[in-house]
Amino acid sequence: MNPVLYDLRGLKCPLPVIKxxxxxxxxASGTLIRVDTTDPLAVIDMPHFCNEDGHELVETEKTESGHRFLIRKR
Known part of the structure; x- marks a missing residue:
């Protein structure tokens, strides 16, 4: 199953997590979403959000302009 791509580049904290x-x-539960961000705080905020809400942070990747997160919905 291909992840849903969600481009949140250009948004500042806390908007990437809220969106x-x-x-x-x-x-649906089990769906994968790939989130692209440029917010430097997202590398802290996204793992915390996943942990709080029970989603699985499958992968974190540093990109040229920020970070990319692969999340599986619980």
């Missing part, structure tokens, strides 16, 4: 939480709420 990811809202997007995941509308998705």
């Amino acid at each position: 990811t939480r809202k997007k995941l709420a509308a998705m």
Whole structure:
């Protein structure tokens, strides 16, 4: 199953987490989402958000302009 791509580049904290939480709420359990961010705090915020909400952070990747997160909805 291919992940849903979600481009949140250019948004500052806390918007990437807020928008990811809202997007995941509308998705089926087990769905993968790949989130692209440029917010430097996202590398701290996204893992914390996943841990808090029970989602699986499958992968974190440093990109040229920020970070990319692969998340599986619980």
